Amino acid sequence: MATAAGTVAAGTKAAEPDLVLRGVLTGADHHTYRSVPFTVPEGVERVTITFDYTGKEEHSVIDLGLLGPDGALRGWSGGSKRLFTVSSVDATPSFIPAPVAPGQWALLLGVPNLRKTAEASYTAQVYFSRSLAAADEPPPLRVPVRSGAAWYRGDLHMHTGHSDGSCVNQSSVSVPCPLFLTVQAAAERKLDFIAVTEHNTVSHASELRELQPYFSKMLLMPGREITTFSGHANMFGTLAPLDFRVAATPDGWNRMLDQAATLGGLVSINHANRPSGEACMGCGWTNDADIAKVQAIEAVNGTDADTLLSSIPFWQAQLQRGLHPTLIGGSDDHRAARGDTPVGTPTTVVYAPELTQTAILDGIRAGHVFVDIAGNGSRLLELNAETGGRQAMMGDSLAAPGGLTVQFKLHVAQADGATIKLVMDGAEADLLPARDVDGDDVQRSFNWISDGKPHWLRAEVRDARGHLLLLGNPVYLNR
Ligand SMILES: [Zn+2]
Ligand SMILES: [Zn+2]
Structure with a gap:
């Protein structure tokens, strides 16, 4: 089109996450919480996270929450969400819309069940969007x-x-x-x-x-x-x-x-x-x-x-x-x-x-x-x-x-x-x-x-x- 706008091209967002957080929980983590810190840089408007873990066949369960840079709880989804997003305007249910400030955030992992001999490996993919444009939403x-x-x-x-x-x-x-x-x-x-x-x-x-x-x-x-x-x-x-x-x-x-x-x-x-x-x-x-x-x-x-x-x-x-x-x-x-x-x-x-x-x-x-x-x-x-x-x-x-x-x-x-x-x-x-x-x-x-x-x-x-x-x-x- 010959119009002036349309300056944000679709499909420009890289498919790769900005961060990948990995770790292992064992039977020793049963009935505990663990914070997994990550840094949100300046200029980020939206944080989107996917989360998964191994061991579900052994009834291993990892619950998921989010802590903001001030340590405040920004949401808790229990075991119900494997994907969530937060911005100043909107958030996946379980999470709270609020401005995305730079600094050290953390995934909050809760462990309601992990058998004594079991191990669960988790992977979180973290995507940062630098605008609230649809074209900048991650894959x-x-x-x-x-x-x-x-x-x-x-x-x-x-x-x-x-x-x-x-x-x-x-x-x-x-x-x-x-x-x-x-x-x-x-x-x-x-x-x-x-x-x-x-x-x-x-x-x-x-x-x-x-x-x-x-x-x-x-x-x-x-x-x-x-x-x-x-x-x-x-x-x-x-x-x-x-x-x-x-x-x-x-x-x-x-x-x-x-x-x-x-x-x-x-x-x-x-x-x-x-x-x-x-x-x-x-x-x-x-x-x-x-x-x-x-x-x-x-x-x-x-x-x-x-x-x-x-x-x-x-x-x-x-x-x-x-x-x-x-x-x-x-x-x-x-x-x-x-x-x-x-x-x-x-x-x-x-x-x-x-x-x-x-x-x-x-x-x-x-x-x-x-x-x-x-x-x-x-x-x-x-x-x-x-x-x-x-x-x-x-x-x-x-x-x-x-x-x-x-x-x-x-x-x-x-x-x-x-x-x-x-x-x-x-x-x-x-x-x-x-x-x-x-x-x-x-x-x-x-x-x-x-x-x-x-x-x-x-x-x-x-x-x-x-x-x-x-x-x-x-x-x-x-x-
Ligand atoms: Zn009208
Ligand atoms: Zn109208």
């Missing part, structure tokens, strides 16, 4: 929820009781809604990933870590909705603090977006075309931010696609300005799927090599995305281009010198009876031999002879009543 925290390249379906915008999400309690009173209910609703919708985006806070990050092992088929990503008096924008990919009080400083939005990029954040402008007022304070995009500094635009918010509130024209206007912000969608669910725009409506569908946070975010940065407006779970829209042996998918750029023929392939699934529309540079393009979708799996090919100039071409699919079903990112030509 044990980045195990894919699913492997393999695929279109992954998710929802990138929702609120729970960690901000203003509410639901009715046992006494029929509206209360801050437990996060679990929203995640459960997303799982019932069979989504592959969700991002929970609370207003200006990431207090939900620990709870997502707690829920992730239970929701083993759905990737849970922490995000936040940067919520200001002059616009809302989601940020994904980092748990680092970000000062959202842009009204207090001149050029505040641009400074904040620069900081977001430094932190490894992916920023999406939300519901840009909403009116701002007492009904929705700061909801409209009324600031002077340089939109080249954002990576995505939530052009579909809930069910607004075919309404006057749609932000699709706002997104398209940025394409016309020469920018490449990725089209995404978000339900903005506030009611654990019991409201008008339940989680999954719309669904953002991302092509990614695996189901991890960094892979999904990189797929969004690359524009490998279409939006399934109703989120029906199986609709597909693909637009691919090829010329001179070079290929491009939605979001990619293809160089096509003047006179060269570009071959396009369009693939629409599960939209029988619908109609395809192509849009080039903001106007409908008459390039398709047949616009009707006559079947559950339809492929169309067409050619375009390049004039050598910069263009963008996108596809959309509408049902028989003209309602939008699928909306894809453009293939960019010569830009």
